[in-house]
Amino acid sequence: HAKAHDRGKCVLFKDDMRDKILNSIQMSSLLRTALDQNLFSLVYQPILELNTMTVSGVEALIRLNDSDGRPVSPMVFIPYAEQHGYISSISEWVIKTAAQQTSDWRRLGFDNLRMSINLSGKCLTNSAVVNTLQKYVKACRLKPEAFDLEITETAIIEDLDLSLNILDELKALGFSISLDDFGSGYSSLTYLNKLPIDTLKIDREFISQIQNEEDELHLLSAIINLAHQLGLRVLAEGVETETQLNYLIRQGCDLAQGYYFCKPVPSEEAERFIASRGFNAAEEISVENIR
Numbered sequence: 001h002a003k004a005h006d007r008g009k010c011v012l013f014k015d016d017m018r019d020k021i022l023n024s025i026q027m028s029s030l031l032r033t034a035l036d037q038n039l040f041s042l043v044y045q046p047i048l049e050l051n052t053m054t055v056s057g058v059e060a061l062i063r064l065n066d067s068d069g070r071p072v073s074p075m076v077f078i079p080y081a082e083q084h085g086y087i088s089s090i091s092e093w094v095i096k097t098a099a100q101q102t103s104d105w106r107r108l109g110f111d112n113l114r115m116s117i118n119l120s121g122k123c124l125t126n127s128a129v130v131n132t133l134q135k136y137v138k139a140c141r142l143k144p145e146a147f148d149l150e151i152t153e154t155a156i157i158e159d160l161d162l163s164l165n166i167l168d169e170l171k172a173l174g175f176s177i178s179l180d181d182f183g184s185g186y187s188s189l190t191y192l193n194k195l196p197i198d199t200l201k202i203d204r205e206f207i208s209q210i211q212n213e214e215d216e217l218h219l220l221s222a223i224i225n226l227a228h229q230l231g232l233r234v235l236a237e238g239v240e241t242e243t244q245l246n247y248l249i250r251q252g253c254d255l256a257q258g259y260y261f262c263k264p265v266p267s268e269e270a271e272r273f274i275a276s277r278g279f280n281a282a283e284e285i286s287v288e289n290i291r
């Protein structure tokens, strides 16, 4: 019995190893092919201004299918790309594509629509990202103000001084900066003061804790108040219910995005959503009127 058991274990272990190697080779080849043949795509999730319930911008999120047409999550391939030397090429593709889309939308008349781009932490340890951003902003005749760069804390902590320099430079050029996924993992209050950020994006995990409108989520309230005292705007990510939305409005949250409003969608669908909700509204539309 013991032998059979051990043998079983051994086989399992070997299979595990083979899977891992195959996965890594497949992943490398998938990413290389995707870069060569332009197989990545971007979807866009609208971000709403809660004062007016109009669209203030969209977040660009990358998509990739494997050779069988099944989606591979960016939560899987982005970390792989960071570790295996593909991230700067992928980032450049994202920046280029998002800038082109922003410029197309400007031509359609979506004037002040802001494009949010997720910047991998690896990018913040190399000043090349500053040139890449400037290059495509100029090529598309846009201003850095049209872009919001989403960064995460874990990314910055790797090389704080260098990341801070790069972020200060981007901020000085006119890009706005958001701290993504705040409240997940090892959030540290000290960074809030050190980083040149404009917006705090509260992690979906926090928002999902809002179950009833009478709930009292003291930590969430405290984060919103603290952000406001530091002069930051607050964006709630992953808003899925009306209850969560109403709660956030009462807490004075500034911006929100989530399935409740719109999933991340291809550009034409995002366009329809933006046109129907309105963007950068000249007059203030009250929440009651629109809902």
Ligand code: C2E
Pocket: 045, 060, 061, 062, 073, 074, 075, 078, 094, 118, 119, 120, 150, 180, 181, 204, 237, 238, 239, 240, 257, 258, 259, 260, 264
């Ligand atoms: P993130 O930047 O925090 O993006 C938010 C994620 O939450 C997205 O997942 C989005 O589809 C999802 N989401 C939005 N609203 C809701 C909601 O109401 N409910 C739920 N359950 N989920 C919602 P996605 O697109 O799978 O992206 C996952 C992560 O991958 C992103 O997290 C970001 O860290 C990374 N990522 C995505 N696109 C890029 C990119 O172009 N470059 C880089 N460097 N990272 C990216």
Ligand code: MG
Pocket: 059, 118, 150, 180
């Ligand atoms: Mg993000």
Ligand code: MG
Pocket: 180, 181, 201, 203, 237
């Ligand atoms: Mg996030």
Ligand code: MG
Pocket: 181
């Ligand atoms: Mg996230």
